[in-house]
Amino acid sequence: MAGDYKPHFDVQITPNCGYVYSREQAEQVVREFETRTTSKYSCYKSRSSFGRTDLCKSKHRVRWEDGNKDACTRMGFDGVPFIILDSKILDCQHGVDRHNYRKTKAQSDAHRDHDFKKRRFRVQGTKKFGCEAKINMCEVIKFPQFAIPIEIDSRKRRDVAAAKLKEALQENANLGERRIYMYLPTPADHTTHLNGEATGMSQPVDERIVKKIRILVGEGVNNVREMGRHIRQYVKNELFLGQELPPCTNRRFHPKQVDIRNHMYLATIESRFSKFDQENVSAKTGDWEKKYAEDNFFYRPYQEGCITVRTTSAAEDKKEKNVNDKSENVNDDNAKRENEDEAKEGNDDQAKEEDDMAIGLQEHVNLEKSLLFVHQSAWQRRLHCLPLRFSSRASLGKMG
Secondary structure (H helix, E strand, C coil), rough: CCCCCCCCCEEEEEECCEEEHHHHHHHHHHHHHHHCCCCCCCEEEECCCCCCCHHHCCCCEECCCCCCCCCCCCCCCCCCCCCEEEEEEECCEECCCCHHHHHHHHHHHHHHHHHCCCCCEEECCCCCCCCCCCEEEEEEEEHHHCCCCCCCCCCCHHHHHHHHHHHHHHCCCCCEEEEEEECCCHHCCCCCCCHHHHHHHHHHCCHHHHHHHHHHHCCCCCCCHHHHHHHHHHHHHHHHHCCCCCCCCCCCCCHHHHHHHHHHHHHHHHHCCCCHHHHHHHHHHHHHHHCCCCCCEEECCCCCEEEEEEEHHHHHHHHCCHHHHHHCCCHHHHHHHHHHHHHHHCHHHHHHHHHCEEEEEEECCCHHCCCCEEEEHHHHHHHHHHHHHHHHHHHHHHHC
């Protein structure tokens, strides 16, 4: 363990092993352990119902002792029967890469297409070093009501007590005391990487800070420096109120600007209704109409066929451009063209071919199918009606 740190188990069995009575307490112990030891653990094996497993959902075996040496409960015989409901394993973030095959296969498939894809520069290829340190947790229900004295322990007494326990569970499933046994690793278990403050730069941002960023983005904070000030105050006044702050090298509680910017971007993407802007505007318009009932909103999405493109040759463009000039000076042009046609009779075919090869594009916009969004607030509507009111009063004054 780091320094003189002692985990806050409800009941401590050994310096790094004990149990708590709820899932929330177990999460608090893991969070405090990671903070004090400057480490991070990721979930390898767990179920969503861990800590709240339903005893009647499936059949369970009544146990008196745990014979598996690697079991997270580390319990010997104490005369009290118990049932193991579920287990959870957290790997060190520098542990075994359990997705190595999938990553290797994806890289090989990418090279089959072409090698011209843009890649990020990574100083370190992976943070997985094969560390074997783990946090083991096991959800157990103990039944002290059916305990047998250790001095008169026998196979027959265990079977009788187990049979009575099963009968009692069929009538009342709320018997027993739920516990979560926890085994925390020691610094000696981390054998392939550094420990302590030196690993602070490789820590991911704390989940509570990520949630705070999402809330602040939803409230309108869109500046990275401003978000950084909010995070510093949040860490100081809420996460570690009255406690010593983690060192500034700990990236988990002191994220860099690039970390803040990335999480702000993810929060912005998650708050959208869709990846398409028009769908977002349509959904937002409906919300605004309910929220601001006195305002007027009009939204018309872009429709297909708004812009039509027609291809024209250079010869056609010249004719359309000069049609008005030819109509005004028709008499003069007829006389000049008779002389020009006689002189350039041999070159007309070649010029016609060159003109036909020059192709242009003409776009026509249909405004009735184009994108349009209009918002008129209540005060803008009242302001628009003021000139009409004054003009009506002035006309009535003249009539009087």
